Amino acid sequence: MAAADRLRRARFGDEVHLCSIVNAKRGGCPEDCGFCAQSRRYSTGVGAERFLEPEAIVEASAKAGSQGSGALGLVTATRGLEDGSKALEHVLAGVRAVRDAGHTEAHASVGFVSREALAELKEAGLTELNHNLESGRSYFDKIVSTHSYDARIQTIRDAQELGLRTCVGGIFGMGEAPSDRAELALELRALDVDEVPLNFLVDVEGTPLAGREPLSPRAMLRIIAAFRLALPRQNIFLAAGRHHLGQLLPLMFSAGASGMMIGDFLTTPNRTVDDDLELLASLGLKGMACGAPRPELAPTPKAEVPRRLPVVA
Numbered sequence: 001m002a003a004a005d006r007l008r009r010a011r012f013g014d015e016v017h018l019c020s021i022v023n024a025k026r027g028g029c030p031e032d033c034g035f036c037a038q039s040r041r042y043s044t045g046v047g048a049e050r051f052l053e054p055e056a057i058v059e060a061s062a063k064a065g066s067q068g069s070g071a072l073g074l075v076t077a078t079r080g081l082e083d084g085s086k087a088l089e090h091v092l093a094g095v096r097a098v099r100d101a102g103h104t105e106a107h108a109s110v111g112f113v114s115r116e117a118l119a120e121l122k123e124a125g126l127t128e129l130n131h132n133l134e135s136g137r138s139y140f141d142k143i144v145s146t147h148s149y150d151a152r153i154q155t156i157r158d159a160q161e162l163g164l165r166t167c168v169g170g171i172f173g174m175g176e177a178p179s180d181r182a183e184l185a186l187e188l189r190a191l192d193v194d195e196v197p198l199n200f201l202v203d204v205e206g207t208p209l210a211g212r213e214p215l216s217p218r219a220m221l222r223i224i225a226a227f228r229l230a231l232p233r234q235n236i237f238l239a240a241g242r243h244h245l246g247q248l249l250p251l252m253f254s255a256g257a258s259g260m261m262i263g264d265f266l267t268t269p270n271r272t273v274d275d276d277l278e279l280l281a282s283l284g285l286k287g288m289a290c291g292a293p294r295p296e297l298a299p300t301p302k303a304e305v306p307r308r309l310p311v312v313a
């Protein structure tokens with residue numbers, strides 16, 4: 001953690017990136033991701049709803065901007081957006097509305113999108129695409145069977161080639177081994193994504209992963225630190241499940257996290273924004289817009305490994 005903290009400071013100083021999301025199309029997804037409350041394959045009580053109107057999305061963007069978030073991610077519970085589909089039109093309208101209102105950047109997490117549709121989204125004002133890999137390649141098919149790891153990677157590469165920033169992370173506490181987590185970290189390093197959301201499973205009644213014990217706070221801190229060491233340049237931020245850190249929550253920054261998602265999650269609760277902003281202030285950290293320009297990373301400081309590692313149970 002000490003080495004991870006040094007890397008975080010070298011890159012981000014006392015700045016913490018803040019971002020928010022809105023559930024722009026809730027429930028009814030045909031995919032079978034085992035952690036997800038929004039898959040229509042599981043009885044979770046989350047029903048399929050219509051797309052949010054652009055006005056409601058702009059309202060969410062205004063709220064996020066007033067709370068210090070630099071970006072609003074439009075999230076849809078869809079396998080993807082097909083070329084020429086109504087779903088794509090809805091998302092394009094939402095992205096345009098957020099761009100034109102000017103409260104935050106417009107990001108999106110919409111599943112698979114063709115290069116052509118990505119270009120349309122970029123033209124409408126999209127600056128960053130989220131497309132999580134969820135876990136290491138070896139564990140992915142234990143969690144998802146309806147689409148492949150490589151298909152996900154292709155969408156990420158297409159977005160990068162079009163000049164969009166990419167936000168790609170995963171979920172921990174799904175039963176994966178430490179080696180699966182390491183695989184994910186190295187995959188993200190090879191892809192050279194820009195932002196890395198770390199989520200910790202919040203088990204949802206009705207999903208295949210219901211009933212899993214959350215990871216211990218110390219295990220969570222080790223994961224954050226390992227990702228910082230593997231990904232010194234990236235904004236690593238904590239999203240769903242960070243409440244599992246309990247009293248150790250403030251240590252997420254000492255472990256190397258440089259950002260956090262604030263406000264409502266998709267279907268699970270988050271701490272209040274006031275509590276999060278108060279936490280930052282009490283740590284002497286400043287919230288800043290996710291995606292804002294920052295100085296290039298100075299040569300990566302060497303992580304000094306103590307000769308004798310402290311024994312932690």
Ligand code: SF4
Binds near residue numbers: 033036037076077111
């Ligand atoms: S693709 Fe997204 S919305 Fe659909 S089941 Fe998977 S995680 Fe949930």
